Amino acid sequence: MASRTSLGVSYDRSAPRRPVNLSLNTDLLAQVREVTPNLSATVETLLGDYLHFARQQHEDAQHKLDGVIDAVNDIHARHGFLSDEFSTL
Numbered sequence: 001m002a003s004r005t006s007l008g009v010s011y012d013r014s015a016p017r018r019p020v021n022l023s024l025n026t027d028l029l030a031q032v033r034e035v036t037p038n039l040s041a042t043v044e045t046l047l048g049d050y051l052h053f054a055r056q057q058h059e060d061a062q063h064k065l066d067g068v069i070d071a072v073n074d075i076h077a078r079h080g081f082l083s084d085e086f087s088t089l
Contacts, residue, residue: 009048009051009052009055017040
């Protein structure tokens with residue numbers, strides 16, 4: 001059964017769970033346990049949100065890079081490059 005995080009990342013909620021070892025600040029952990037009954041579910045949601053954010057950043061960076069490449073190609077098509085005069089190819 002697929003599920004979505006608050007930011008829309010989709011993942012298989014029925015996939016097997018696996019224990020992991022995390023080192024957390026004890027004060028932070030104590031405060032979080034006061035406000036959430038299920039630390040694992042909270043961390044899973046936060047990781048899903050982080051994954052969404054990281055993927056969005058990567059996609060934004062790729063779009064920016066694509067724009068730069070398009071601009072350079074446009075300049076080359078209209079004006080050529082100075083180095084073209086000296087190319088031996």
